[in-house]
Amino acid sequence: MDSYAFCVEPFTEDVNGLLALTVLGNQLLRVADYSASKHQFGFLNVKEKHHVWVLSRLIMEMNRRPKTYEKYHIGTWVNRVYRQFTDRLFQVNDSEGKPMGYAHSVWSLIDFETRMPVNLESDETKAIHDAVSDENVPIAPSGRIRLSDDAKETNRIIAYSDLDINGHVNSICYMRMAIDQVFTDYPALVHPKSHFVQRIEVQYMRESYFDDKTLRIKTEQRDKDTFLVEIIRNLPDGTGVESVVKAAVTLLPFEG
Amino acid sequence: MDSYAFCVEPFTEDVNGLLALTVLGNQLLRVADYSASKHQFGFLNVKEKHHVWVLSRLIMEMNRRPKTYEKYHIGTWVNRVYRQFTDRLFQVNDSEGKPMGYAHSVWSLIDFETRMPVNLESDETKAIHDAVSDENVPIAPSGRIRLSDDAKETNRIIAYSDLDINGHVNSICYMRMAIDQVFTDYPALVHPKSHFVQRIEVQYMRESYFDDKTLRIKTEQRDKDTFLVEIIRNLPDGTGVESVVKAAVTLLPFEG
Secondary structure, rough: EEEEEEEEEOEEEEOOEOOOOOHHHHHHHHHHHHHHHHHOOOHHHHHHOOEEEEEEEEEEEEOOEEEEEOEEEEEEEEEEEOOEEEEEEEEEEEEOEEEEEEEEEEEEEOOOOOOEEOOOOOHHHHHHHHOEOOOOOOOOOOOOOOOOOEEEEEEEEEEEHHHOOOOEEEEHHHHHHHHHHHHHOOOOOOOOOOEEEEEEEEEEEOOOOOHHHHEEEEEEEOOOOEEEEEEEEEEOOOOOOEEEEEEEEEEEEEEO | OOOEEEEOOOOOOOOOOOOOOOHHHHHHHHHHHHHHHHHHOHHHHHHHOOOOEEEEEEEEEOOOOEOOOOOOEEEEEEEEEEEOEEEEEEEEOOOOOEEEEEEEEEEEEEOOOOOOEEEOOOHHHHHHHOEOOOOOOOOOOOOEEEOOOOEEEEEEEEEEEHHHOOOEEEEHHHHHHHHHHHHHHHHHHOOOEEEEEEEEEEEOOOEEEEEHOOOEEEEEEEOOOEEEEHHHHHHHHHHEEEEEEEEEEEEEEOOO
16 A cells, blocks of 8 residues: 555645545645555556556545644555556555545546547556555445436536646536535535535546536436436537536434 | 745646635735734634734735746745735745746734734734735736626536635635636637636735635636626525626646
């Protein structure tokens, strides 16, 4: 396991005074690259072969999040390599080494000219296999996310600040959109000050772009604590729509 | 001058591959607190007296912003203390010590029970006076921001992720809203991939809250490169509106 030290900086907290989940999500992606780079398959390493890592799935489950100026560690390791996918796991520990939560991510490696996935079971990707550790994380795997025709639906303009270095809406921004929309759509059930995101699962299926102009965000309550979200893109030629991201957000009462 | 070292982390870049201005804005607020704490008047120091620092104005002018993994330094110092205000300046230097840009902030110290500003010219605030340095920054001071009745206007839902630890829409979020709205409202003039924010000036006048539900964002082009923004809150009792934030955003062609 590669482990990286962090401290909750002022102005990175959510409304409950805890490290914002989107900031933590960003740090997971960052340590994923630190760790991959250490083992010679980071963004800069694969870029030489015209490849790029693409996030396919991210599950975060945090029973506690650190407070302002609290120190914590993010440990990360590759757990599995199969066909065109690799699983990277994360453990977030407090300063005494006690787990606060876990995350599970799935990545594929894409050729940025052909957009085709690279077979990760080849000799070329030996460095990834060498980094595999069997250790698992005690969180539920990703589930099926399917919204009904009764889901609520909102148009969301794609903003300048949603975009990443590749001109796509960035991965963590979709997570932010999903959480925000649930709080907006279910004010009688959840409120930012009385609830916190205990688990979020995001399935990344396609990309969207500034010139798409708007996304459609659907939400639906699945059970008492869990809400489903689907983010949909209008195809530029007006011929239809496609699902870009699906998410499941679990909100629990915040005890302070 | 107190100076702090940074490095552009992956996933903190904007669409042009440069450190996102909102990330830099957040870092300015962070080093302001590091520096103030070093001189015994940081957030935790003033909290003991039931006081809190409130940002009143922020001007950032960046002719260049660093790229992924590029190292840079943020220097900061108090430049002036007058009545209930203090000016804190910033200089952002590249790894060779060459200035990339500057920022100017104005703060007041508020009693968080009475909401009244503290007189900063008293003995109680000696630590701030002791930290003053006369050095200035070569950027234009803040100007008058007044939009006409012809300004464009959009409703913006206040989202969960907009909120800070105090339950207010956070300072940098207003900056993000202002920049985003200009790109959305003037697609024929500016585009995220062909323009960059060279200067932004934000005037913070009042607070807004999640339970305000929506803000109204007005925009208007002032001259070829500069756009004015006003963010307005509906008063909760339905009796009217109040201006929360005003901003001026200067966008220049991005040369790469």
